[in-house]
Amino acid sequence: MVLAHLLTMRMIGSSFIGKPTYKIAWMKLQREQCFLLLMGHIGELSISDSILNSIGYSATKADSCSKLRTLWFHCNKFGRYARCLRLSNVLCIPEISGLLVTSNLRAMVFRSIKCKSHVDGVCDLLRQNRDTLKSLEFVHCRFSSTSFSQICSCIFLEAEPHGIKSFSIKSSSVADGKKSSLPADFVSFLSSGRSLESIHLSDTSIGSKCAKWILDTLLKSSLNLITLEISDNDIRGWLSKVDRRPGECSSLLGPKLSLKSLSILNLRGCNLCQDDAEDLNYVLIHMPNLTSLDLSDNPLEDEGIRSLIPYFVKAFEKASPISDVYLQNCSLSCKGVTEFLESSQTLREPLNSLSVAENNLSSSVAAPLAIFLGSPGVKALNIEAIGLEPLGFQELEKKMPKDVPLVRINMSKNRGGSDCASFISKLIMQAPDLVVVDAGYNFILPEALMTVHDALNLSTRKLRRLDLTGNIRLSHSVHAFKLLEYHVHGKPIVIIPSGLPSSVPYDDDP
Ligand SMILES: *[C@@H]1O[C@H](CO)[C@@H](O)[C@H](O)[C@H]1NC(C)=O
Numbered sequence: 001m002v003l004a005h006l007l008t009m010r011m012i013g014s015s016f017i018g019k020p021t022y023k024i025a026w027m028k029l030q031r032e033q034c035f036l037l038l039m040g041h042i043g044e045l046s047i048s049d050s051i052l053n054s055i056g057y058s059a060t061k062a063d064s065c066s067k068l069r070t071l072w073f074h075c076n077k078f079g080r081y082a083r084c085l086r087l088s089n090v091l092c093i094p095e096i097s098g099l100l101v102t103s104n105l106r107a108m109v110f111r112s113i114k115c116k117s118h119v120d121g122v123c124d125l126l127r128q129n130r131d132t133l134k135s136l137e138f139v140h141c142r143f144s145s146t147s148f149s150q151i152c153s154c155i156f157l158e159a160e161p162h163g164i165k166s167f168s169i170k171s172s173s174v175a176d177g178k179k180s181s182l183p184a185d186f187v188s189f190l191s192s193g194r195s196l197e198s199i200h201l202s203d204t205s206i207g208s209k210c211a212k213w214i215l216d217t218l219l220k221s222s223l224n225l226i227t228l229e230i231s232d233n234d235i236r237g238w239l240s241k242v243d244r245r246p247g248e249c250s251s252l253l254g255p256k257l258s259l260k261s262l263s264i265l266n267l268r269g270c271n272l273c274q275d276d277a278e279d280l281n282y283v284l285i286h287m288p289n290l291t292s293l294d295l296s297d298n299p300l301e302d303e304g305i306r307s308l309i310p311y312f313v314k315a316f317e318k319a320s321p322i323s324d325v326y327l328q329n330c331s332l333s334c335k336g337v338t339e340f341l342e343s344s345q346t347l348r349e350p351l352n353s354l355s356v357a358e359n360n361l362s363s364s365v366a367a368p369l370a371i372f373l374g375s376p377g378v379k380a381l382n383i384e385a386i387g388l389e390p391l392g393f394q395e396l397e398k399k400m401p402k403d404v405p406l407v408r409i410n411m412s413k414n415r416g417g418s419d420c421a422s423f424i425s426k427l428i429m430q431a432p433d434l435v436v437v438d439a440g441y442n443f444i445l446p447e448a449l450m451t452v453h454d455a456l457n458l459s460t461r462k463l464r465r466l467d468l469t470g471n472i473r474l475s476h477s478v479h480a481f482k483l484l485e486y487h488v489h490g491k492p493i494v495i496i497p498s499g500l501p502s503s504v505p506y507d508d509d510p
């Protein structure tokens with residue numbers, strides 16, 4: 001059975017035989033057509049009118065039965081303007097590299113590469129576009145260590161460093177992932193990449209040893225890396241051999257090794273626990289430029305976040321202070337989050353963006369949160385599903401400072417009821433820069449919207465969206481309907497639930 005096989009090519013260029021509409025064009029071969037490939041040559045594929053239209057090439061009558069509408073013709077004529085290529089496994093064949101021999105691709109996405117012949121096809125294309133390639137991504141692929149080696153070695157040439165800026169592997173597996181290292185050619189690829197800025201390894205079934213090995217390799221490579229993502233891989237214990245002697249660089253990491261330019265670190269969904277958080281302390285000091293840290297979906301618990309506080313306290317004070325922290329769904333309680341919030345209060349540069357969503361924090365977190373709301377610089381706060389309930393919203397409203405710098409807030413799924421609506425009204429009045437409020441699934445009753453209505457009427461502010469979806473009682477309500485009169489750029493600010501029952505009902509059961 002043929003799966004969804006797509007060849008997508010993005011063309012950029014301006015001087016196509018007087019057809020400027022060709023400028024940004026997408027060519028798509030649908031799956032039926034690809035089926036034909038198994039029998040004939042791709043180049044002979046005839047491109048349908050709808051595709052030709054969508055790429056701004058209007059086929060004339062004469063074209064209709066001639067070679068002029070074959071893929072071969074288009075690749076030959078316009079291939080050199082193609083910049084991005086998205087390719088599925090069946091199309092990774094030598095003929096494709098022949099068709100695209102003139103291309104100067106900058107971005108390539110390969111999907112479902114699993115067998116040797118497809119790897120060969122990938123390698124042909126990589127070699128062909130080595131000089132222009134900036135972004136390389138693999139999705140749903142399965143590589144043996146040999147094939148992964150082969151791919152890396154196509155890009156790595158002893159004499160000249162490659163120009164790839166962004167390298168991603170997503171929802172794929174690399175055969176050696178559970179071992180303690182990846183093929184030597186991968187090291188060569190990483191260390192020869194002077195221009196490498198972002199590396200994403202998401203859901204790639206690498207284990208803790210391999211993750212540590214990657215980190216060590218990067219630390220030794222003196223790259224100018226900006227973003228590192230190792231997410232949705234179970235790497236618990238990956239840093240367990242880090243040297244913890246205070247004041248000294250870890251011997252494992254070696255002296256002076258650091259990821260100096262790294263600014264974004266994403267370790268979402270890595271099954272990291274308290275011990276990992278403690279170890280992380282000793283590694284983060286090697287990332288002096290870190291500004292964004294995502295540890296969401298890891299069972300860190302209060303102890304975990306507590307052991308990171310010393311790092312945060314230092315990190316808030318460094319030259320480029322940490323500004324975005326994501327601790328969504330980390331099994332935290334009110335205690336841990338309160339300590340974290342308090343540690344962030346004493347600082348010179350406050351946080352810009354914080355998520356503590358999906359932790360059971362209960363209404364007692366409201367008081368420290370209210371103080372946090374007043375810290376200058378806090379622009380985005382996600383407190384979705386933290387169990388605030390009416391009491392929490394009352395407390396937030398009561399203790400909220402006069403001037404709140406917030407730009408966006410997500411307070412969905414907190415069962416706040418009318419107290420949630422009342423808090424929203426006050427926030428609208430006291431947060432002049434507020435742009436987006438998500439307050440879905442809060443059991444807000446129609447009568448409670450009166451205050452929101454008044455607040456919206458009185459305010460001359462920047463609010464663009466107030467999302468009240470999932471508050472089922474608001475559908476068909478006159479009060480809710482009246483809110484629709486407030487517009488920004490012709491679009492209503494308030495989103496209310498439609499009359500239809502929500503397709504994703506909010507499960508009130510804890
Ligand atoms: C640190 O990050 C900033 C941007 O956040 C960047 O301009 C600067 O060059 C980085 N420093 C180093 C040493 O890479």
Ligand SMILES: *[C@@H]1O[C@H](CO)[C@@H](O)[C@H](O)[C@H]1NC(C)=O
Pocket residue numbers: 271297298299329
């Ligand atoms: C929350 O994190 C756990 C791991 O700690 C994960 O298994 C779970 O899927 C996450 N929940 C959501 C809604 O993502």
Ligand SMILES: *[C@@H]1O[C@H](CO)[C@@H](O)[C@H](O)[C@H]1NC(C)=O
Pocket residue numbers: 360361362387510
């Ligand atoms: C949330 O925490 C409270 C105590 O703070 C506890 O009573 C409650 O059972 C917890 N709820 C869930 C769903 O874990």
Ligand SMILES: *[C@@H]1O[C@H](CO)[C@@H](O)[C@H](O)[C@H]1NC(C)=O
Pocket residue numbers: 357382384410411412438439440441467469
């Ligand atoms: C914010 O709230 C909305 C519901 O109002 C939800 O669909 C969305 O996923 C939330 N955003 C984040 C970043 O969690």
Ligand SMILES: *[C@@H]1O[C@H](CO)[C@@H](O)[C@H](O)[C@H]1NC(C)=O
Pocket residue numbers: 457458
């Ligand atoms: C909005 O406020 C003005 C006073 O500023 C008031 O005259 C008007 O009736 C209000 N409109 C609504 C719809 O409440």
